[in-house]
Amino acid sequence: MIIKRLNEDSSWWWEIDGKSFVVDPWFSPSQIDVAPWFSEQFHVTDQPEVSELEQPDFIFVSHPFTDHCNKETLLQFSVDIPVIAMPSVQRKIQKWNHFTTFLTPDEAPVSIFYLKPKSLLDLVHGAFVFRDKNGKSLIYSPHGSQFSNLPKADVLITTTIRYYLPFWLGGTVNLGWDVAIKNADLSEVTAVLSTHDEPKRGKGLVAKLARRTERNSTFNDPRFIQLARGESFIG
Numbered sequence: 001m002i003i004k005r006l007n008e009d010s011s012w013w014w015e016i017d018g019k020s021f022v023v024d025p026w027f028s029p030s031q032i033d034v035a036p037w038f039s040e041q042f043h044v045t046d047q048p049e050v051s052e053l054e055q056p057d058f059i060f061v062s063h064p065f066t067d068h069c070n071k072e073t074l075l076q077f078s079v080d081i082p083v084i085a086m087p088s089v090q091r092k093i094q095k096w097n098h099f100t101t102f103l104t105p106d107e108a109p110v111s112i113f114y115l116k117p118k119s120l121l122d123l124v125h126g127a128f129v130f131r132d133k134n135g136k137s138l139i140y141s142p143h144g145s146q147f148s149n150l151p152k153a154d155v156l157i158t159t160t161i162r163y164y165l166p167f168w169l170g171g172t173v174n175l176g177w178d179v180a181i182k183n184a185d186l187s188e189v190t191a192v193l194s195t196h197d198e199p200k201r202g203k204g205l206v207a208k209l210a211r212r213t214e215r216n217s218t219f220n221d222p223r224f225i226q227l228a229r230g231e232s233f234i235g
Contacts, residue, residue: 028072039206144175177215
């Protein structure tokens with residue numbers, strides 16, 4: 001597996017079994033949830049151009065939210081690239097009348113298994129397990145997950161910051177450093193790559209109420225790897 005970081009948030013380029021995947025591309029300057037008065041977030045670092053990338057074999061979108069499923073960015077990709085996503089995400093993208101082929105994780109060219117959150121009301125704390133034909137696997141959980149057990153894997157890609165809102169706005173969105181360590185232990189991975197940790201600039205109601213806690217800088221765990229934009233990890 002080749003895992004390349006495309007930006008400081010949660011956009012990635014993966015190569016698995018000779019297939020390339022662009023994951024959760026968000027390269028536009030900002031993303032809006034509901035309306036700007038409610039929530040708008042801005043990148044604070046330069047972003048890649050879609051035209052700079054090789055054309056991927058597939059696009060994988062993990063969540064329907066605009067920092068994962070970003071219309072302005074996705075519409076810049078070729079209509080011929082198959083999109084892999086859960087049905088709820090597919091329905092959102094299909095309304096744009098752009099892409100021609102959609103696959104569920106079960107239909108993907110590599111093994112993808114979705115671990116559902118415990119609560120039906122929880123829309124963010126699931127995990128996707130990707131496995132190649134040689135048995136190597138990665139777990140992608142950009143907001144963190146609260147499972148009591150996880151399948152064994154080689155790489156965990158998850159958030160290491162805690163981002164929390166009042167309960168009526170969703171509660172703790174990113175679960176933070178302690179949960180990342182727990183999930184690394186449960187899955188017995190040898191490498192953890194941080195994701196969805198960009199210190200974005202925000203405005204609107206959500207930004208006023210949100211609280212962010214950085215990971216514990218005094219804790220040194222050799223499994224945790226911080227990739228800069230453009231850097232790759234080979235697993």
